[in-house]
Amino acid sequence: MLKLTKKADYGLIALKYLAERPETPALSAKDIADTYGIPAQLLAKILQQMTKKGILRSHAGMNGGYALARDPRVISAYEVILAIDGPFFITSCTKGARGCELTSNCTIKEPLARVNETIAGVLKSISIQDLAESEPPPAHGSGAAKLVSLAV
Amino acid sequence: MLKLTKKADYGLIALKYLAERPETPALSAKDIADTYGIPAQLLAKILQQMTKKGILRSHAGMNGGYALARDPRVISAYEVILAIDGPFFITSCTKGARGCELTSNCTIKEPLARVNETIAGVLKSISIQDLAESEPPPAHGSGAAKLVSLAV
DNA sequence: TCAGTATAGGACTAAATATGTCGGAATTTC
DNA sequence: GAAATTCCGACATATTTAGTCCTATACTGA
Ligand code: SF4
Ligand code: SF4
Numbered sequence: 001m002l003k004l005t006k007k008a009d010y011g012l013i014a015l016k017y018l019a020e021r022p023e024t025p026a027l028s029a030k031d032i033a034d035t036y037g038i039p040a041q042l043l044a045k046i047l048q049q050m051t052k053k054g055i056l057r058s059h060a061g062m063n064g065g066y067a068l069a070r071d072p073r074v075i076s077a078y079e080v081i082l083a084i085d086g087p088f089f090i091t092s093c094t095k096g097a098r099g100c101e102l103t104s105n106c107t108i109k110e111p112l113a114r115v116n117e118t119i120a121g122v123l124k125s126i127s128i129q130d131l132a133e134s135e136p137p138p139a140h141g142s143g144a145a146k147l148v149s150l151a152v
Numbered sequence: 153m154l155k156l157t158k159k160a161d162y163g164l165i166a167l168k169y170l171a172e173r174p175e176t177p178a179l180s181a182k183d184i185a186d187t188y189g190i191p192a193q194l195l196a197k198i199l200q201q202m203t204k205k206g207i208l209r210s211h212a213g214m215n216g217g218y219a220l221a222r223d224p225r226v227i228s229a230y231e232v233i234l235a236i237d238g239p240f241f242i243t244s245c246t247k248g249a250r251g252c253e254l255t256s257n258c259t260i261k262e263p264l265a266r267v268n269e270t271i272a273g274v275l276k277s278i279s280i281q282d283l284a285e286s287e288p289p290p291a292h293g294s295g296a297a298k299l300v301s302l303a304v
Numbered sequence: 305t306c307a308g309t310a311t312a313g314g315a316c317t318a319a320a321t322a323t324g325t326c327g328g329a330a331t332t333t334c
Numbered sequence: 335g336a337a338a339t340t341c342c343g344a345c346a347t348a349t350t351t352a353g354t355c356c357t358a359t360a361c362t363g364a
Binding site: 001002003004005006008009012013016017036037038077081085088089090091092100101102105106107108110111112114115118119122123126130131134 | 153154155156157158160161164165168169188189190229233237240241242243244252253254257258259260262263264266267270271274275278282283286
């Protein structure tokens with residue numbers, strides 16, 4: 001419940017890895033997978049999905065691989081999760097077609113939709129750059145503090 | 153991914169329903185389940201779990217049922233989710249025993265732990281009372297605005 | 305005291321989702 | 335042309351979620 005999929009997790013790891021190596025022209029899925037012990041074929045698919053969504057650039061052939069398509073500061077965690085796992089909803093109802101049958105008479109749908117927006121906002125406020133920068137565990141509040149407004 | 157379980161959903165619905173009827177001494181699981189078309193036995197278990205965690209009071213026998221154990225203002229959505237679905241973690245690693253094998257050399261674990269705390273904070277800031285009050289869809293920002301500090 | 309109503313809880317099944325694998329085709333470099 | 339690599343769909347497996355069944359226990363009121 002309310003858990004990130006490993007695919008999204010893997011995707012974030014890979015992006016962070018790429019963000020930390022801006023000089024390298026490209027890294028193959030296998031390279032990254034081996035570094036972290038992630039199943040190579042699975043990671044390959046994840047990178048492909050991100051490529052389709054414009055987060056990565058890909059290049060086939062020898063010395064090919066993937067590179068960030070944009071500055072890591074303008075790639076949000078939200079965007080990554082969206083690319084890998086599809087639309088982001090904490091409830092089952094908003095999930096397009098076969099949602100929840102209670103949708104019509106459910107009374108907590110609206111409040112939860114706002115919670116959903118808030119969490120999405122949190123995720124949107126985090127960039128790949130933020131992940132890459134937080135290498136040294138900050139003593140206390142060293143990172144940039146962000147304010148998220150929540151209306152319930 | 154990052155989706156609330158239906159059990160937590162059902163639990164919140166039931167609590168809201170109870171919060172809106174402070175005068176009634178108790179409502180049975182069946183009553184609530186029938187009102188919303190939720191599987192009765194499933195809801196019963198959910199209510200039992202919340203009773204064990206001290207969110208509800210229960211009473212067997214005729215005219216028995218469940219009632220809020222505390223003021224709805226001091227029951228948070230976080231607490232409810234915790235009672236129903238167990239410890240709240242968006243990542244697999246922090247999940248006690250059989251987590252993720254990457255835990256040792258994973259570089260995004262720490263940042264994600266902070267995201268986890270932020271989301272938990274959002275959930276903690278929402279009370280059952282908030283859910284019950286938001287009945288009339290507010291025009292815009294009618295609800296109490298809350299600020300959540302996020303350090304990445 | 306007994307019948308009816310309700311909670312309590314274990315064991316189980318079924319459905320859905322997440323995770324990982326296989327096999328092959330297309331692309332690029334050397 | 336051979337090796338490295340992305341690309342893509344179909345498949346298989348594992349885990350989680352959702353829901354059911356059955357039985358025991360507790361309380362109420364006639
Ligand atoms: S309709 Fe209500 S119960 Fe169904 S998924 Fe949406 S919020 Fe949850
Ligand atoms: S260790 Fe890293 S990859 Fe594994 S679950 Fe935690 S954050 Fe995700």
